[in-house]
Amino acid sequence: MPQAKNQITPLGVCLAILWISVAGWVALRFADPPQPQSALDRIRETGVARVGFANEPPYGYLVSSTGEITGEAPEIAKVILRRLGAKKVEPVLTEFGSLIPGLKAGRFDLTAAGMYVTPERAQEIDFSNPTYAIGEGFIVRAGNPLKLLGYEDVADNPDARIGVMGGSVEHGYAQKLGIPEERIVVFPDYRSAIDGIIANRIDAAAATNLTVNDLLAKANDDRIESAEPFENPVIDGESILGYGAFGFQQHDDELRRAFNEELANFLGTPEHLQLIEPFGFGKSTLPGDVTTAQLIGSDEP
Template sequence: MITHQTSRCLLLTALFVTGAVTATGCSAGASGSTLDNARSKGTLRVALTEANPPWNFLDGNNKPAGYDVDVARELAKRLGIGKVEFVGSDFGSFIEGVRAERFDIVISGQTITAEREKQVGFSRPYEVNGVSVFTRTGNTSVTGLASLKGRTIAVTEGTTQAEYARTKIPGARIKTYKNATLALTDVGQGRADAALVSKFQGAYLADKNNLRVKATGALLETEVNGMTFRKGQKDFKAKVDKALNDMITDGTLSTISRRWLGGLDMARELRNLHAGTAS
């Protein structure tokens, strides 16, 4: 039986082939509101690396844990969505995955940049993150940015740290990795001179994995991170931003960050950022 929907799809497909329209609207991935779809399914699909502690990682029971995970669960609850499905991905695939609707939102410390905003939508900032230079313990030749010229630099592929290394360190030989653990491990074993990594993450990984690395010099930059979703989702963005604002105001974000980030109050960091006083 040819249904009304089938007839419509056949007609639109024919129009597409002849150039009368730009899309059929009948593909398996076609959808409307991200918020409506998630609420209808009762599940918010959240992408993260699962390999960047203390932000997000797999715990001893192979379950997602960390700052991003707790924030995601709280966000889903405030959006009226009963379940969170965590989807493992990486920085090099986040934007493509959002646009292809493999997940609803990325909550994994993506830095808000003008280039990314051309492709995806961003929430208001939900974390501030400083980037440090990590070197092998005992290495005294690397003391900061100026001393990285011409050296081998380890970075996580698809991150702003990778772009920073390519554009701001003259003559650098860039080595990319799937996650910061691998990058820092190579630095500790002498296969790279330095790694550009979040100050929280690098310190956490070094301690947890007994890596022979240390932070050196001043912070290279402070990154402002947001949650990523498909462009044009105005209602979704409004609801996500409201939930985050409420989490900052009522102390929930402070509680989560203190648990995972060595006592740091992320809500205070974000308020300072908004006031223009963040370092």
């Protein structure tokens, strides 16, 4: 007897069930796509936090004899990350100018390099609240033959050349204070800048005053000295202080906020002050009540 046109065959039933299953899976998949694991959850799950640094004493640097990182920022990071569930800090060394690109590329979870908070940098990454506030300084040849006591002195002397580290705020200071680009020499690190002073390639190397003091103490070279008394740069009518902080990827709000909460409970405590004292920091370098939101002109907490 011929089969009715509207009769459902066993094959048809199987195909219908398969179609309904696939359609349901697709609907669920796209209606509620799985969310990527947050950095904080991954750190808690694996017990490992990847930290980027730039080998710049006293902010963050490698101890070659042990392979461990230390400095103001890494030592604070170890304490805070441990409180957040990390059992191990995995250091990732890079040049200072590569810290932000490396962070954005996911090579590390945060930067611990004493990086200054600036509105320009805050367009690319997020920052914790600051952990210190300090001024600037120059390393010059012994006797400071060109009498360079500040950025304005370099700008006013057509023969003066200044050295800065790639990606540093000092490069921006030099530009804003009128030093022509042809008299600004960019170095990958401060050891190279010191060599540049000694070789008469530059007349001053710009850095934070803590970096200047640390470099001179370690170099122990009577051919170079600190420019004294140094005049802190004045930009838009304000004497510039640098506020250093930890950097985070812009989508890692959970990690940044948790880090900030622990940081607020730690800064200024006896444990904190004892931890940072060997690196030249102390009560005088605390940032006070200044927040990153204030520094970048944001309402974001």
